[in-house]
Amino acid sequence: MRVALVTVGDEILSGDTVNTNAAWLGERLSERGVSVERVVVVPDRVADVAREVNEALAEYDAVLVTGGLGPTHDDLTMEGVAAAVGVPVEEHPEAVAWVEEYSDYEHADLVPGTTHLPRGARLLPNEAGVAPGAEIEGVYVLPGVPEEMKAMFDHVADEFSGEPRHRRIVDADEPESALLDRIDGLRERFDVTVGSYPGDHVSVTIQGPDEDEVEDAAAWLRERVDAVEQ
Structure with missing residues (x-):
C-alpha cells in the first residue's frame, strides 16, 4: 500500500509549529508495512488543499490529511478535500448525532460548521476532541491537534497494511x-x-x-x- 501525507497549516510553513504529525504517522504507517512516498505541507487555502489531494489521489492508494478542521475562518481542509473529490460540504447527520451522544456539547452550542463534512463522507469520530474527521474515496481527514490526530488514526489504523519491513x-x-x-x-x-x-x-x-x-x-x-x- 502506497500513501501520501498532506499537512495543512500556515503555522507549519512559517515555522511556528513543528510538523510532528507527519513524523508520527510516517512511523506508524511504516510499522504496518505501508510505503509513505510523499509528504507535503500546504497553506490554509482551499485551492491548495484541493490540488494536492487531487494529485495524490491519482497516484497513491490513500491520502492522509491533517490539520485545518473545525469552524474557524482558517479551517478550510474539509472544503479543500470536498473540492478535490467533486462534492459539496454539508451538515452531516451522523456527526451531529455523535456530538449529541458522546461529547459534552449540545449541537446548538457548537459554532456553525463544526459538523459539516463532504457529502457522502464517512464520519471519523473525534474521541479526544470535538471537530470530527472524515474519510471519502480514500482520503482520510484527521485533526491537527496531535492527541486528537493520534486517537483518530488508531480508529482506522487497521485499514492500512502492506508488506512488513x-x-x-x-x-x-x-x-x-x-x-x-x-x-x-x-x-x-x-x-x-x-x-x-x-x-x-x-x-x-x-x-x-x-x-x-x-x-x-x-x-x-x-x-x-x-x-x-x-
Whole structure:
C-alpha cells in the first residue's frame, strides 16, 4: 500500500509549529508495512488543499490529511478535500448525532460548521476532541491537534497494511563519503534498501521484507566498517 501525507497549516510553513504529525504517522504507517512516498505541507487555502489531494489521489492508494478542521475562518481542509473529490460540504447527520451522544456539547452550542463534512463522507469520530474527521474515496481527514490526530488514526489504523519491513542499523565511525564503496557492495549483494545518515557518526539503515536477508546484510557491513563502540 502506497500513501501520501498532506499537512495543512500556515503555522507549519512559517515555522511556528513543528510538523510532528507527519513524523508520527510516517512511523506508524511504516510499522504496518505501508510505503509513505510523499509528504507535503500546504497553506490554509482551499485551492491548495484541493490540488494536492487531487494529485495524490491519482497516484497513491490513500491520502492522509491533517490539520485545518473545525469552524474557524482558517479551517478550510474539509472544503479543500470536498473540492478535490467533486462534492459539496454539508451538515452531516451522523456527526451531529455523535456530538449529541458522546461529547459534552449540545449541537446548538457548537459554532456553525463544526459538523459539516463532504457529502457522502464517512464520519471519523473525534474521541479526544470535538471537530470530527472524515474519510471519502480514500482520503482520510484527521485533526491537527496531535492527541486528537493520534486517537483518530488508531480508529482506522487497521485499514492500512502492506508488506512488513525489517530494519537494522549499523553505526560506523567513518566519514559518509568513505563508506560509499561498501554501501554499493551491500546493494549489489543483498535485496535491501540502504540509507546513510551522518551526525556524530554515520548510521547506515538497512531495510527489507526478508528478516534473514536484512540481518545477513547488516552482519556483512559490520564486518567491513569501523564500528562505533557501544
